[in-house]
Amino acid sequence: MIVRVRRHTRKVVGVVPEQRLERFMWLVWVPLVVAWCTLPWLALHRSDAPWALPAFARGSEFYDALRWLAAAVAVACLAATAKCWARMGKDWRMAVTAEKEGVLITDGMFSRMRHPIYAFSILLMLATMVIVPTVPMLAFGAVHVLLMIVKAHNEERHMLARHGDAYARYLAGTGRFFPRFR
Numbered sequence: 001m002i003v004r005v006r007r008h009t010r011k012v013v014g015v016v017p018e019q020r021l022e023r024f025m026w027l028v029w030v031p032l033v034v035a036w037c038t039l040p041w042l043a044l045h046r047s048d049a050p051w052a053l054p055a056f057a058r059g060s061e062f063y064d065a066l067r068w069l070a071a072a073v074a075v076a077c078l079a080a081t082a083k084c085w086a087r088m089g090k091d092w093r094m095a096v097t098a099e100k101e102g103v104l105i106t107d108g109m110f111s112r113m114r115h116p117i118y119a120f121s122i123l124l125m126l127a128t129m130v131i132v133p134t135v136p137m138l139a140f141g142a143v144h145v146l147l148m149i150v151k152a153h154n155e156e157r158h159m160l161a162r163h164g165d166a167y168a169r170y171l172a173g174t175g176r177f178f179p180r181f182r
Contacts, residue, residue: 021154025147032140032147036128039137050135057133070130077124084109084117104163106170112179114156114170118148119177152176 017023042051057063087108109116122145129141156176159167174180 019154022151025151028143029147032144035136035140036125036144039134039140040128040132043132043134043137052134054133067131070127074124074127074131077120077127080109081117081120081124084120102162104159104166104170106174110174112174114174114176115148115152118152122148122177 017026039051043053046052057067087110088105091102091105113119125141125144129137156167156171160171163170
């Protein structure tokens with residue numbers, strides 16, 4: 001998305017956060033993403049705790065089925081995230097930016113949830129935690145979920161300042177991470 005939006009807007013699109021809070025979050029997030037990518041590989045190749053899969057996650061037909069279900073959920077989350085990115089198009093940003101342009105997107109998946117991308121990221125992490133239930137993955141997963149919640153709150157403050165009453169009405173009618181059905 002960074003490359004795609006950069007090509008269309010000729011802007012860096014929030015790759016380097018402007019806000020102090022988001023810069024701090026990036027210091028945590030970058031190693032967290034590296035760990036998210038590395039820990040499944042370690043679980044596959046290591047036999048010692050805490051890196052290896054725990055005994056309950058190995059050789060159980062029930063848990064194997066649960067892991068396959070979690071993998072299917074993860075793929076669905078990635079597909080849904082790509083759909084959200086496509087809908088946001090050139091208005092997608094990685095970080096909160098001071099740019100004045102940008103529209104308030106309230107249709108598609110955004111009509112029921114304010115933060116579908118963050119919700120799918122949380123669900124993707126939860127699926128990863130089911131697939132790789134090691135202590136390090138559970139710890140990094142908990143930090144990731146917490147960061148998503150903090151990021152959503154920060155973004156909501158920014159959007160209220162940028163879009164005012166229109167965003168306040170949107171807040172009232174949509175759920176943060178879970179769809180709100182009227």
